[in-house]
Amino acid sequence: MGKPVRFKHKKKHYTLPEPGTTPGFVFIDSSSLKPKINFYSFSASVFNMVQLNSLLDITNKTKNKDLFYWVDIKGLNSAELFNVFSEELKIHKLVLEDITRTYHRPKFEEYDGYNFAISRMLRLGEDASLENEQVSFIQTKNVLYTFQETYEDCLDAVRNRLKEGKGNIRIGGTGYLMYALMDMIVDSYFSILSKWSEDMDEIEDRLLTRPDKSVMYETQLVKRNLIAMRRVVWPERDKMNDILRSDSHLISEQTKMFIKDAYDHCVQLMDMVESMKEIASSNIDMYLSIISNRMNEIMKVLTIISSIFIPLTFIAGIYGMNFAKQDPVTGKVMPANMPELYQAHGYEYTLLVMAFIALVQIIFFWRKGWFK
Structure with a gap:
């Protein structure tokens, strides 16, 4: 591919006599050339x-x-x-x-x-x-x-x-x-x-x-x-x-x-x-x-990423609140709090659920043709 083509536009400026001069007045521009x-x-x-x-x-x-x-x-x-x-x-x-x-x-x-x-x-x-x-x-x-x-x-x-x-x-x-x-x-x-x-x-x-x-x-x-x-x-x-x-x-x-x-x-x-x-x-x-289509493609990629991570962020946000079922200091049971917080293998189960949700969304977007 050759070098980009460069164009310049020169607007010519004319030296004109004062407005109102007599019609037929021969105006000689001082910057013009000798004949x-x-x-x-x-x-x-x-x-x-x-x-x-x-x-x-x-x-x-x-x-x-x-x-x-x-x-x-x-x-x-x-x-x-x-x-x-x-x-x-x-x-x-x-x-x-x-x-x-x-x-x-x-x-x-x-x-x-x-x-x-x-x-x-x-x-x-x-x-x-x-x-x-x-x-x-x-x-x-x-x-x-x-x-x-x-x-x-x-x-x-x-x-x-x-x-x-x-x-x-x-x-x-x-x-x-x-x-x-x-x-x-x-x-x-x-x-x-x-x-x-x-x-x-x-x-x-x-x-x-x-x-x-x-x-x-x-x-x-x-x-x-x-x-x-x-x-x-x-x-x-x-x-x-x-x-x-x-x-x-x-x-x-x-x-x-x-x-x-x-x-x-x-x-x-x-x-x-x-x-x-x-x-x-x-x-x-x-x-x-x-440029508009390129921007749309970028926005589509960002939308896909956001759509995948929104439910994962929601799950992480819920279990990040740390409302335990039982007070670890006094041993008092807190009614209607998270019973899963101290459940065995809860971390692995949560990751599996999050991975499953992400996989389902990826398959859904792929079948819709969003990755083409």
């Missing part, structure tokens, strides 16, 4: 990547309408960056507010000339804790902007496909690229659930062989992580449905066919999460039942 900007330009036969220091010259780099562009931004600690989006690219301030406040649920919104979407990237940390990061998308006709809180390269799989030019990713436009990134995020949920499923199998094996308190604690942590994932998968499914129902010209009908597949994945994830939640709940109930 790193990777600029990708691509077509069916072209792929280039450069690192940018700022977005001030982005309009000059995206003038070629024969190419598609992906601007990958990691780190949000730059008021200048969001001023460029607001003043130069005419992105609505409510969108920029949602990007900088990284606690939003997945969603999809249409604006004049661009689409805005949010996904939640989940991954397991080194200590098996669940890390939850917001990934935001701004999609225009030729440019896709992505925003991440950290420098973690959670989009590397799609980046490799883009570099190698596999499939439709270079020719499908920014809509298909956004779908590919969202689909990769959704697919990563399957690997997390698979890991949790293996861990729950190990917990269940321990539950059936050597249950202890850690089984209940670890199962509860798995259940809590499943609830956290459910809060992500449910709106992710709704977001995919919103994209399918969208009339935006920025998302082609061909791309929507692929999004249907991502929608099906979200439905499948919901089924898996609900099933695993039920298994986790049943494991906790089973642990409590096992």
Whole structure:
């Protein structure tokens, strides 16, 4: 049997502006990271990547309408960056507010000339804790902007496909690229659930062989992580449905066919999460039942022992009162006292009677099946 599975739950704390601030206020958290900007330009036969220091010259780099562009931004600690989006690219301030406040649920919104979407990237940390990061998308006709809180390269799989030019990713436009990134995020949920499923199998094996308190604690942590994932998968499914129902010209009908597949994945994830939640709940109930049954077995053993010794204790208590039939000093006969106290072989007879009573009780309990 392997080592007990250890889970940790990290609750992310967000630094928020004061209540009552103006809607659309772009809040820059002082603890956030400085932005790193990777600029990708691509077509069916072209792929280039450069690192940018700022977005001030982005309009000059995206003038070629024969190419598609992906601007990958990691780190949000730059008021200048969001001023460029607001003043130069005419992105609505409510969108920029949602990007900088990284606690939003997945969603999809249409604006004049661009689409805005949010996904939640989940991954397991080194200590098996669940890390939850917001990934935001701004999609225009030729440019896709992505925003991440950290420098973690959670989009590397799609980046490799883009570099190698596999499939439709270079020719499908920014809509298909956004779908590919969202689909990769959704697919990563399957690997997390698979890991949790293996861990729950190990917990269940321990539950059936050597249950202890850690089984209940670890199962509860798995259940809590499943609830956290459910809060992500449910709106992710709704977001995919919103994209399918969208009339935006920025998302082609061909791309929507692929999004249907991502929608099906979200439905499948919901089924898996609900099933695993039920298994986790049943494991906790089973642990409590096992502990209760174990306690009942202990109480049954104690009851059998007590039932055997109660009549023996009663007999010993009666003959331990020492009310003699005759006063050993004066020789006076005491009426209605114990005539057996000085009877020959009384000790042996009493032990035999007590042993007989105990034997009869043991046979009775055995025939009732109490010793099974």
